[in-house]
Amino acid sequence: xxxxxxxxxxxxxxxxxxxxxxDVKNLSVRLNDSLVLDNISMRIPKNKITxxxxxxxxxxxxxxSSFNRMNELHQHYAYSGEVIMDGRNIYSKKENVAKLRTQxxxxxxxxxxxxxxxxxxxxxxxxxxxxSERRELDEIVEQSLRHAALWDEVKDRLFESALLLSGGQQxxxxxxxxxxxxxxxxxxxxxxxxxxxxTTLHIEELVSQLKHNCTVIIxxxxxxxxxxxxxxxxxxxxxxLIEYSDSDSLFTMPEKKQTEDYITGRYG
Amino acid sequence: xAKANKxxxxxxxxxxxxxxxxxxQKQAVSSFTAGLSAAILLIxxxxxxxxxxxxxxxxxxxxxxxxxxxxxxxxxxxxxxxxVKSSVDQAExxxxxxxxxxxxxxxxxxxxxxxxxxxxxxxxxxxxxxGDEKLGVFSRLHTQSGQYEDIQRLAKIKAEVNLLQADLxxxxxxxxxxxxxxxxxxxxxxVEQGAPARLHELELFDYWQSRADELSSQIEQYSIEFxxxxxxxxxxxxxxxxxLFLPNQLSLGxxxxxxxxxxxxxxxxSPKQASTSGGVFPALFGTVLxxxxxxxxxxxxxxxxxxxxxxxxxxxxxxxIIRICVSNMAGVPxxxxxxxxxGFFVYFLGGSIDSIFFSEALPSxxxxxxxxxxxxxxxxxxxxxxxxxxxxxxxxxxPEGLRAGSYALGATKIETILKTVLPIASPGIMTxxxxxxxxxxxxxxPLILVGAVKFAPSLPVxxxxxxxxxxxxxxxxxxxxxxxxxxxxxxxxxSSMMFASCMLLLLIVFVLNLFAIIVxxxxxxxxxxx
Numbered sequence: 001x002x003x004x005x006x007x008x009x010x011x012x013x014x015x016x017x018x019x020x021x022x023d024v025k026n027l028s029v030r031l032n033d034s035l036v037l038d039n040i041s042m043r044i045p046k047n048k049i050t051x052x053x054x055x056x057x058x059x060x061x062x063x064x065s066s067f068n069r070m071n072e073l074h075q076h077y078a079y080s081g082e083v084i085m086d087g088r089n090i091y092s093k094k095e096n097v098a099k100l101r102t103q104x105x106x107x108x109x110x111x112x113x114x115x116x117x118x119x120x121x122x123x124x125x126x127x128x129x130x131x132s133e134r135r136e137l138d139e140i141v142e143q144s145l146r147h148a149a150l151w152d153e154v155k156d157r158l159f160e161s162a163l164l165l166s167g168g169q170q171x172x173x174x175x176x177x178x179x180x181x182x183x184x185x186x187x188x189x190x191x192x193x194x195x196x197x198x199t200t201l202h203i204e205e206l207v208s209q210l211k212h213n214c215t216v217i218i219x220x221x222x223x224x225x226x227x228x229x230x231x232x233x234x235x236x237x238x239x240x241l242i243e244y245s246d247s248d249s250l251f252t253m254p255e256k257k258q259t260e261d262y263i264t265g266r267y268g
Numbered sequence: 269x270a271k272a273n274k275x276x277x278x279x280x281x282x283x284x285x286x287x288x289x290x291x292x293q294k295q296a297v298s299s300f301t302a303g304l305s306a307a308i309l310l311i312x313x314x315x316x317x318x319x320x321x322x323x324x325x326x327x328x329x330x331x332x333x334x335x336x337x338x339x340x341x342x343x344x345x346x347x348x349x350x351x352v353k354s355s356v357d358q359a360e361x362x363x364x365x366x367x368x369x370x371x372x373x374x375x376x377x378x379x380x381x382x383x384x385x386x387x388x389x390x391x392x393x394x395x396x397x398x399g400d401e402k403l404g405v406f407s408r409l410h411t412q413s414g415q416y417e418d419i420q421r422l423a424k425i426k427a428e429v430n431l432l433q434a435d436l437x438x439x440x441x442x443x444x445x446x447x448x449x450x451x452x453x454x455x456x457x458x459v460e461q462g463a464p465a466r467l468h469e470l471e472l473f474d475y476w477q478s479r480a481d482e483l484s485s486q487i488e489q490y491s492i493e494f495x496x497x498x499x500x501x502x503x504x505x506x507x508x509x510x511x512l513f514l515p516n517q518l519s520l521g522x523x524x525x526x527x528x529x530x531x532x533x534x535x536x537x538s539p540k541q542a543s544t545s546g547g548v549f550p551a552l553f554g555t556v557l558x559x560x561x562x563x564x565x566x567x568x569x570x571x572x573x574x575x576x577x578x579x580x581x582x583x584x585x586x587x588x589i590i591r592i593c594v595s596n597m598a599g600v601p602x603x604x605x606x607x608x609x610x611g612f613f614v615y616f617l618g619g620s621i622d623s624i625f626f627s628e629a630l631p632s633x634x635x636x637x638x639x640x641x642x643x644x645x646x647x648x649x650x651x652x653x654x655x656x657x658x659x660x661x662x663x664x665x666x667p668e669g670l671r672a673g674s675y676a677l678g679a680t681k682i683e684t685i686l687k688t689v690l691p692i693a694s695p696g697i698m699t700x701x702x703x704x705x706x707x708x709x710x711x712x713x714p715l716i717l718v719g720a721v722k723f724a725p726s727l728p729v730x731x732x733x734x735x736x737x738x739x740x741x742x743x744x745x746x747x748x749x750x751x752x753x754x755x756x757x758x759x760x761x762x763s764s765m766m767f768a769s770c771m772l773l774l775l776i777v778f779v780l781n782l783f784a785i786i787v788x789x790x791x792x793x794x795x796x797x798x
Contacts, residue, residue: 068676070676073671073672101675101678102677102678105676108669110669112672112673114670114673115691115692115795124674124679125679128679177673181678
């Protein structure tokens, strides 16, 4: 009777391996000799949207970057723990990092299209993977741009510079660029913080559509946004995972005092 | 309360106003100083260019001819008349001549001879094929069949001479050389002196030799007789003359046409008369070729070094020491590079190449001698720091977000650098190449040591395999000017040719820079519309 919306929420504690996209086990990360992530363990469900919330500097972006090993670009970086994806530890020595990053796409805070045409931007990852057949590329470009809800706006100017697009269009182009590789997981690092409210709404709609194709993990400062788009939410504070549950319960009846303080705006 | 508030704000405003006034004054002073120094710089630059232009264009402009008659006050034997060329008008010319005579007579105006200056209309300037010039009044044409007073016949006579010369050349090329080779062949086979085959060849050789002698003596008979300022006759062989014209009767249009042809000859011919006339084509060609080869060497090496320093090298003391060394390398005197190039490239590397690949040609060196490639390599070394520094500057300007974006799409480090970073940094590389080209085109001291010569018998590019001869010595405009400026100080024509060469050098540097700037602009438009 209460199930007005047929929203299926799985209990996080009883996720099977098939329902898990990423399984984080005791992950700790040090950057510049300071502990940024402290012994995080969490399971991220497949084809759902998981939001990471928390204060600035609480480690949510670092956690996000540990899923595609982008942290390794830092000079002073150390970690311990495991992240299991498809039954393998992505931190094992055998892991091909470049290949991993095609499976785990990432979109950054500021739109960063390459100074090339729209078409070439979307093709970038495919070309690096050695795909060069024109017809296939055309198809994937159209598909990705459609998924990113950008196709109708740019279909007549695919070969113009991507830098001529507006900020919101650029951000969607960057999402399309990541989608072109058909990733299993898509990491969004505050994708709307540099955009205006209307464009933000566009992107949010887009994100809620994306979960049909892949698992989405989104970092955001905007509590309403997290509540609106996500199925699950994790609250981090000073490198620790304080609370992690489905968004409805986390935002309506948080279990921990810290979480409640944060979402009611008492600090942060 | 409100009143007090207003008072306070008023006071504050007054205070701030005073500060603004001060700032304005400061700005006015600093902008005036900056403007002044910019103006001085601009004036210096413009006066340099104008000076070189005026001195240089004199080489192309047909000069007026004056007849100067000196009447000595002391001894009548000093009296004489000469034709003197001067591109300036008469009044100025006389004052210049006075100065010259004054210095000649050690500043003693009393013993200075008097002189008269007139501008004769009938004086011809005869440009000889060997680059020499003569001035004289036409008297008659001498030909095989007689003498003519009419200069209009010259064209016809010239055509006759050309025909005869073509005959002579064909005899020399097709008969005499062939016979000579045959006789040499017989010599090699040790055929006896009296053998009929040898006699036959010798007979033929004698026959053609006498034909050739006959033809050349015929050609010798064609000459033009002129008289100099004193009225003494002199002859110029028709076969040696290039052009002749009346400089004092040229219209403005004629003068421009003459200048144009002279400019064309300047950039397309070889130097004549010990680099005081003729053209500078080999030097022009050598300069451009050397600079291009250098750019081809320095751009990839500089870019690679900069990529290593910026992208791969760990951020430690050693790297910063390397960086400091690179910047200091730009300050090393160029002649040091020249000596290094001579010692390391020419003698060590070139010597090693010779002993490994060209050992059959030793002891005459192939690569173990100064040449085009070593010069280009030395100049590449000299300009490497410039390219490294500006490429690194370009790499630093690539936004971090683009690198991250590239990595996030599964690109490895090398793919990120090649596909994302390098295209965006390419204008920086071009800036380095522009600076390198400007420096290499103007350098003289190291080039003298490693391959540039004042006269090269052949161009480094010709139709013989492998077409580009990197081991050959070459001519360079800077070296040409340096050499000419030392040896032609007293020769007015020679020194004006040096200025003309300076003008050309400036023009080349400008054109090469312009080319590189256009390329950079295109790259910027393509990659940096952020």
